[in-house]
Amino acid sequence: MKINISRQHIYLLSISLFLLIFVIVFAFAVLIPKGKEYRIQRTDLKKESKELRKYQNFSDETSEVLQNLRSENRRIITAFDIDFNLERFQKQHKSHFTSLNISKSQKLKDQEEFTVYEVNTTSKISSPTSFYNFLDAVNKSDWIIDINFPIDFKRDGELIKSSFTMKVYCNNRDKNSTASVSVAK
Amino acid sequence: MLNSYIKPRKKSAITQEIQLMFTFFSITILMLFITFVFLAFKDYTFAADSRDIHNERVSIEKNLQVMKSDISYIEKQKQFSQTIYTKNSVLKDSISNLFDLVPQRITLSEAKLLENGLILYGITPNKDVYNFMLQAPLRSIFHRTYSSFYPAENGWYRFVSTNYTDKEEELDIEN
Numbered sequence: 001m002k003i004n005i006s007r008q009h010i011y012l013l014s015i016s017l018f019l020l021i022f023v024i025v026f027a028f029a030v031l032i033p034k035g036k037e038y039r040i041q042r043t044d045l046k047k048e049s050k051e052l053r054k055y056q057n058f059s060d061e062t063s064e065v066l067q068n069l070r071s072e073n074r075r076i077i078t079a080f081d082i083d084f085n086l087e088r089f090q091k092q093h094k095s096h097f098t099s100l101n102i103s104k105s106q107k108l109k110d111q112e113e114f115t116v117y118e119v120n121t122t123s124k125i126s127s128p129t130s131f132y133n134f135l136d137a138v139n140k141s142d143w144i145i146d147i148n149f150p151i152d153f154k155r156d157g158e159l160i161k162s163s164f165t166m167k168v169y170c171n172n173r174d175k176n177s178t179a180s181v182s183v184a185k
Numbered sequence: 186m187l188n189s190y191i192k193p194r195k196k197s198a199i200t201q202e203i204q205l206m207f208t209f210f211s212i213t214i215l216m217l218f219i220t221f222v223f224l225a226f227k228d229y230t231f232a233a234d235s236r237d238i239h240n241e242r243v244s245i246e247k248n249l250q251v252m253k254s255d256i257s258y259i260e261k262q263k264q265f266s267q268t269i270y271t272k273n274s275v276l277k278d279s280i281s282n283l284f285d286l287v288p289q290r291i292t293l294s295e296a297k298l299l300e301n302g303l304i305l306y307g308i309t310p311n312k313d314v315y316n317f318m319l320q321a322p323l324r325s326i327f328h329r330t331y332s333s334f335y336p337a338e339n340g341w342y343r344f345v346s347t348n349y350t351d352k353e354e355e356l357d358i359e360n
């Protein structure tokens with residue numbers, strides 16, 4: 001039996017075969033690996049997005065905590081930021097004393113990351129109650145002030161002459177520059 | 186001279202079958218290429234998104250570090266200021282208690298409040314008033330109390346009362 005295939009059919013068959021092989025090779029060698037890669041990358045991206053959302057939520061919560069902390073402690077934060085001013089202190093607290101003299105502050109050794117200035121004070125008060133009022137007022141003043149020993153009360157006629165030292169605490173601008181800058185925002 | 190009475194039909198290499206086959210394969214290959222381009226484009230966007238996410242994460246981490254450091258610093262400020270405020274309040278109470286301790290009959294001329302002690306200068310009508318009304322409560326507060334008297338012009342006694350608290354003893358008691 002003789003199979004009679006025309007030359008045209010042979011061309012057709014060979015081109016079809018060639019193209020079929022090309023399609024199969026292209027699909028298996030290029031498309032399927034690419035598709036797998038796409039699926040893996042899509043999963044990874046979803047995972048990364050989920051993690052990023054968690055991070056953002058955590059960051060938002062931390063930011064809220066920070067904001068609350070700042071608003072609750074605004075006075076304290078500002079008090080640590082402000083430099084001590086003798087005139088302003090005298091103006092604020094002279095009402096508690098008959099006379100109030102403050103000598104220039106001197107820098108002491110840093111304490112717990114805070115800069116400490118010592119201020120010597122001599123004053124005259126009419127009664128101890130004035131001094132108690134002063135101590136109450138100091139806790140509400142514009143600075144963080146620690147009334148320090150020794151405290152000397154001496155009778156001076158009808159008045160009481162008192163002398164004591166105060167420690168004023170400020171932010172250490174070198175050590176806490178980052179924190180200070182962000183706090184000041 | 187003509188050898189045939191019919192006109193020869195034009196023969197072409199691209200027959201209808203070949204055209205059909207080419208159309209079929211063209212569509213198939215086009216679809217494959219479109220899929221390939223889609224996947225390649227998606228790969229590119231995924232890579233870009235991944236890069237963006239990484240950058241954003243780094244920025245959030247940095248921001249978080251700054252915020253954490255701020256929180257810890259503010260907490261520190263708060264705690265430190267509370268300690269100072271408490272110390273000032275305790276000082277106020279101590280001074281108030283000290284002046285309440287002094288009986289009406291004894292007049293103080295000077296009081297020195299030290300870190301670990303108290304020195305009082307004053308005048309008392311007699312030693313007994315001082316011993317019973319001032320020294321006794323002072324003894325109960327301080328670990329060591331020393332008193333010295335010298336007569337005043339009006340017959341009363343000037344006194345110097347030196348009182349100290351021993352820190353070591355305080356520690357022993359705590360232990």
